[in-house]
Amino acid sequence: MNSTNRVLNRALLLVSGVVLLVAGATCVAVGLQPMWFQPWQERAVEAALRLGEPSIEMGSGGAVSIAALAGLGAAVLAALLLVVFVFTRGRGKTKSVLKVDAERGRTVVDRNVAETVLAGSLAERPDVLSARTGAYLVRGTRAVELAVTVQRGASLDRVLAAAEDAVRAWDALLGERAPIMVHLADRSWRDALRPRTRVR
């Protein structure tokens, strides 16, 4: 439920995929039929030499080509942008489930309250293995995810009814309706380690 920009994810995958595919196909073609690519190779070497010609003198006496410096700068810039990309994934979590600004102050409800009220009552049920909540900002609205992992053999409609009861209690406590998503989740490998209480 986070607000990761998924278009950007796919754009990065698309660009890297195309680059790898084209480069890989070229390598295969050159490896299989070197003769066909001989003229191209000569032209490429020539172009590279011409591109590397303009150079600036270094203090120590050597000359550095401007193209090499530009390439270096581009590589560092691209690496920096990619670092920013990696660290902007998975955003959108919030610490509070409600924020109300009134004349004489602001009321903030922490997400731990949602954890206790919503998840707490469900986790006590014998047919529920675990229940947890998360709070997210979805288009400026604070939304709550209530993820419930049920026991093997549990009646799903009964669990759903219990979740709806918990949400009703939550609405009454909060005094307003906030978007809530109930997620009946698969058991993970960690749930196999939990004690198996039989459904009563």
Added chain:
Amino acid sequence: MTSERSAYRRVLRRETHSSRTAPAVVTAVVAIVILLVLAVGGVWGLLDPSIRGTAGAWLDRAVPPRNRPEALVIAGAVAAVIGLVLLALAVLPGRRARRARTTERLALLVDDGVLADAVADAVALRCGIDRRQVATTLGRSRVSVRITPTSGIRVDESAAEAAASEAVSALGFTVTPRVHVASTGVVA
């Protein structure tokens, strides 16, 4: 209300599709490493030209010149396959095995595994057989139920079908059940 509906629409669409964050982050990290190695190598090469000779000698030892074409083909094929996988990840919708709907108050998201378990349990209960004798596979619009009967006891296929569709519709989803009873039973 309308903002709640639009939030539900957005959340459920996103939760039923893969985010592609994991492959994108892996790709980005690999690209960062390659770019940094290139940049460091480039600076080193500019500052100390003798390193180019060393790198060339190292390459000659790792891939002798007469093996170059084969190495090029293999490396190119590996790169092309990885590129195809990344392209597929970028273009395919990436639906997750979940289904979603909204109720009057909630957005409901159910993993297909949970529903498949519920179907298997319901069918086993209705047919009076052990839970291990029922296997279910949940597709997008149909559920296939394979029953291995207990030897000598007939399984009522229509009852199994009804149990399967009731188990799914209890949560407000609809699927078409398809029951297949194995011709040989087991001793249970």
